[in-house]
Amino acid sequence: MVAVWHCQEVTSANTAGAVRQGSLRELNLAVVLGRIAAAGRPPSRAAIAADTGLTRATVSAVVDDLIAGRLVAEVDPEPRTGAGRPARGLRLAADGPAGLGLEINVDYLAACVVDLTGAVRHHEVRRADLRPVSPSEALARLVELAGRAHAVADRLGLTLAGATLAVPGLVDAHGLVRLAPNLGWRDVDVPALLAGHPPLTGTVGGVPALTVDNEANLAALGELYAVPGTASFLHVSGEIGIGAGIVLDGVLFRGARGWSGELGHVPVDPAGPRCRCGGRGCLETYAGQEAILGAAGLSEADLPADTAARRLAHLAAAGDRATLDALHAAGNALGVAVAGVVNLLDLDTVVLGGGYATLAPWLRPPVAAELTARVLTAAWAPVSVRAAALGSESAAVGGAGAVVHRIVARPSGWLARRE
Amino acid sequence: MVAVWHCQEVTSANTAGAVRQGSLRELNLAVVLGRIAAAGRPPSRAAIAADTGLTRATVSAVVDDLIAGRLVAEVDPEPRTGAGRPARGLRLAADGPAGLGLEINVDYLAACVVDLTGAVRHHEVRRADLRPVSPSEALARLVELAGRAHAVADRLGLTLAGATLAVPGLVDAHGLVRLAPNLGWRDVDVPALLAGHPPLTGTVGGVPALTVDNEANLAALGELYAVPGTASFLHVSGEIGIGAGIVLDGVLFRGARGWSGELGHVPVDPAGPRCRCGGRGCLETYAGQEAILGAAGLSEADLPADTAARRLAHLAAAGDRATLDALHAAGNALGVAVAGVVNLLDLDTVVLGGGYATLAPWLRPPVAAELTARVLTAAWAPVSVRAAALGSESAAVGGAGAVVHRIVARPSGWLARRE
DNA sequence: GCTATTTGTTCAGTGGTTGAATTAAATGGT
């Protein structure tokens, strides 16, 4: 039996439920570990105590638990000025639990290992056109990559605490891929197909070993973890479809059924061309990959899927008029749609990810212009538009990051695991 | 000194910070009170214990505190079948703290008192055109209504625990009304103008006595409290502008700066008429009050502001062709814009509020049709569209409800108050 | 070397939950 949870941010231990005696320690483990994770430089126990309001005694006890559980390590005190016993710095352990990030996309498979500190310790991409490959065959190849990642993690002294698989499609709460149009998948029961392949089976520390999630969502999480400081943003992911990952206050917003983020079918012009969704003038018909390629005079058949964005960037950099115009038009349409979202949600940052990251130099100006013109509060608080910091690896890294992020947010689960 | 907080949902006691010894009780007070509030019929201590996982001993102790603090009352056991000592039912006290809801709008002032159970115990509306009236004069009149509400609350044995003022405009975190275009207000410091007018001054139980918030936000909250069961929805409020209150998992979403919900300027047609925001073809130019009136052949000057929606409804009910067409067109545009939001946020319910509530019989069909056509997941999970349950009183009631809701969410603040 | 200062640990004390035993109040069978 394979247990799979839809990847879900665990913000606090069990706020919803009752608070038992032991929850106190459980919550404070999370609080202290969170401070260590958030701190710029390794904080001392005393600093954490002053910061949280807990006593130094309590913080020491909590930290002992965290060190015993290999979540935190002590570092030598950094040279400090002034009198007093030097503090021992605390930082997240780089040899404790780690997350395994996996991705299946149209033209590649990827696996990576991210440790508690968020560092990518291993990364492997295997290019291959997966559209003609059956789901079970694709997953079998993925298991190979996962196995190698597992071996590398062992060698580095890391313990894999869970895995997240990114797929370009709608995923339900049980890890069932409802629809991944570009892969040609429909109702693929990933957990069932992976049954019996550790480390992708069973549970780790009470949490299912594998979660399956949408690629755009995980890419947004990757961006969140990679660039600390921006807690709320819209991550627009331009591929064949256009997905949006919405991060609000450091938490990925998923919607009632986990199907949020469909930006491609926001109407841009009701009299525009017919869209495959049945509507007219959806954003996708202006700023989707096919639309941009078409406007630039290229046909999708000309080139492998993975190089579309790079090909366009190459042409644009060379000054190709048709391409520049196509990108400008796409940027305008994107700006119109994103402005609506920004007005609605009062966001202050827009991140161009996926294929758009490559094209950001040409998309950013028209997008920013539309935002300035259409966002009501732009005069008071300008909206910043930037390219994603991570490249195509963002979804896998985001998935792996989600695993370790969950441990940091609720360390008690990891500490209570049977070794 | 008047202390004002921007109305903010307090979801849990102090999850962000450290958990002290006393927080345990603090959290469990909230948990137990929350169960009592959420339960359909008065639950017994034993049922709460079974439900939360706490022991009956703990629940009894917690309930004692709640009863002593006049937040909970015991009711006679309801006739039950089967053996065993009958349970004593627990319900929210109807004679404890209450919330004062106030509203200043273009053509009326309103005040209401809502008790802990959510019942509206007092409601007064005073119609008057407030556009020519200065802010201080308008607030002076509001203080009169607040005074009467205070007197009524006293007579009913209720203790006012705070007040919320709804205004049709942008409000910042300190209660400063940045801009209320339809009132003609700009940078009005409401708390300063109300200084010295209890019960609108100072703090109650550690929480500022008065919070100021946007009317559309509070109307959405009113809907949330009035119709239990729908935890996530989009509340569209059609007045001169078009505001959207976004409720996600029972929490009003406010955006980074509290300025979320601007739906009126979602683009519907980039080639459409110019909008006062500077863009083109914004939703407001199709489904705003003026637009509908214009399309129906009426001019705004013809009628007082408050009757626009009712006048349109009257004409539509009488079968007036121009009005029916105008409403149909507005509904279509609204449906297009809302479909984008629903796709983005994966919502399953849309509530037509404000002026749209009156016009719902005519707006609902085209809105629903557009949603069915444009929402990608509509085939799996249809989106329900319905009129708001509360009428024009929704913002005041929602504001008062927010006060008592805050107490239910964190009873320790109320219990710790100096009597 | 001595004092001041800051860090981290030890330890008795306390608040709040736990779990079992006890009391309370009803039903149902004989």
Added chain:
DNA sequence: ACCATTTAATTCAACCACTGAACAAATAGC
């Protein structure tokens, strides 16, 4: 009418985790 049964609520010793103060450790400055 009486008693066993059943469920509700309270009482009480035990225990767990945090508190606060005292103490030990480690450094800078004089």
